[in-house]
Amino acid sequence: MALLELNNISMLQGDFELQVPQLTLQRGQLYVLRGENGSGKSTLLRLLALLQQPQRGEICFAGEPIAWRAERLQALRQKITLLDQNPFLFAGSVEKNLAFGLKLRGIHGDRLRQKIDQALAVVGLSGFQKRRAKELSGGESRRVALARALCLQPKLLLLDEPTANLDIGQVGVLEKFLVSLPQQGMTVVIASHDSGQAERIGGEVVQMARGKLIDAPAVTPELKVV
Numbered sequence: 001m002a003l004l005e006l007n008n009i010s011m012l013q014g015d016f017e018l019q020v021p022q023l024t025l026q027r028g029q030l031y032v033l034r035g036e037n038g039s040g041k042s043t044l045l046r047l048l049a050l051l052q053q054p055q056r057g058e059i060c061f062a063g064e065p066i067a068w069r070a071e072r073l074q075a076l077r078q079k080i081t082l083l084d085q086n087p088f089l090f091a092g093s094v095e096k097n098l099a100f101g102l103k104l105r106g107i108h109g110d111r112l113r114q115k116i117d118q119a120l121a122v123v124g125l126s127g128f129q130k131r132r133a134k135e136l137s138g139g140e141s142r143r144v145a146l147a148r149a150l151c152l153q154p155k156l157l158l159l160d161e162p163t164a165n166l167d168i169g170q171v172g173v174l175e176k177f178l179v180s181l182p183q184q185g186m187t188v189v190i191a192s193h194d195s196g197q198a199e200r201i202g203g204e205v206v207q208m209a210r211g212k213l214i215d216a217p218a219v220t221p222e223l224k225v226v
């Protein structure tokens with residue numbers, strides 16, 4: 001079954017209109033969201049994160065239409081993580097930044113520490129647990145924000161330019177890791193300017209142009225066993 005399905009969406013943001021005639025995100029699939037500056041990639045990611053309600057159209061999560069009621073949305077949003085283009089780290093330690101979302105999900109003690117250690121290792125920042133978030137370099141901050149998103153192990157992970165401003169070596173390591181996530185059942189969408197990225201990681205391409213989704217993987221009807 002599809003994880004997220006969008007139909008006939010129109011969403012106004014000031015003078016800008018985002019239009020998504022049809023988009024289906026399958027479970028355990030990797031997508032690369034492409035498009036020029038201002039084409040609406042970040043806006044689409046916010047919509048997929050259920051942070052903004054469209055004026056028109058329907059979104060279904062695991063086959064169920066979204067009702068846009070606060071208590072229902074809160075539960076759904078815990079299954080989705082968006083890593084912003086300019087992620088915000090709050091004051092305090094790196095460890096505290098990663099622990100926040102995990103504690104909200106009922107993870108404490110040794111399991112909490114283990115998840116933090118694993119996520120930091122993935123982004124090449126083992127040993128950064130006690131460092132002050134505000135004293136990190138730009139690239140380190142982005143990697144901490146990525147670790148914070150990864151350790152939540154969401155059903156849907158949305159990444160806005162996750163490898164921007166990283167060293168070439170780091171980009172390679174991270175791309176290799178991101179490719180492994182769908183094999184664990186996670187659906188991953190990466191917005192990227194890097195024209196080589198889609199080819200390197202081999203994801204399905206979702207293409208935006210001037211606010212409209214113009215190309216996405218075709219949906220094959222599910223086979224019914226009779």
Ligand SMILES: Nc1ncnc2c1ncn2[C@@H]1O[C@H](COP(=O)(O)OP(=O)(O)OP(=O)(O)O)[C@@H](O)[C@H]1O
Nearest residue numbers: 013014015016035036037038039040041042043044
């Ligand atoms: N809060 C807002 N209010 C009004 N317009 C906005 C807002 N945020 C973004 N926009 C406009 O919406 C359009 C799409 O922006 P968006 O950030 O989604 O594009 P993008 O494809 O992610 O661009 P980039 O590649 O530069 O990150 C742009 O014209 C932008 O100016």
